[in-house]
Amino acid sequence: SAVAFGIKWKMKQMHRGNQTTQEEFILLGFSDLPQYQIAFFMVFLAILLITLVGNSVIITVLNANSQLHNLMYFFLGNLSFVDICLSLVTVPQMLKNFLVDKKTVS
Numbered sequence: 001s002a003v004a005f006g007i008k009w010k011m012k013q014m015h016r017g018n019q020t021t022q023e024e025f026i027l028l029g030f031s032d033l034p035q036y037q038i039a040f041f042m043v044f045l046a047i048l049l050i051t052l053v054g055n056s057v058i059i060t061v062l063n064a065n066s067q068l069h070n071l072m073y074f075f076l077g078n079l080s081f082v083d084i085c086l087s088l089v090t091v092p093q094m095l096k097n098f099l100v101d102k103k104t105v106s
Helices: 002-015 034-064 071-099
Strands: none
C-alpha cells in the first residue's frame, strides 16, 4: 500500500543521513560560574549524603520492625533502594564535573 511504501522510503532516507558518531557529551550547566564550583560541589555532596543516610534509615527501620512488613512499606523500601541507586549513579558524575576542567560524560 501507499502508506507502507512511504514508511519504507522514510526509513531508507533516515539510514542515509549523518554517519558521524558522538562519543561524549559536554555539560555546560554551571560552567559560566567558575568561582562557585567548590561551593556547588559542597552543597550537592551534602545533599547526596543526606539522601543516602535518609534512605538507608528508612530501609533499616522497615527491615527491623516486623509491624512494617506489609505491602505499602515494601514499596516504600523499594523506592528508597531505587533512590539510593539513582543517587549513586548520577550525582558522583556531577560532583566530578564540578572539580575538573573538561566537563564531559562518555
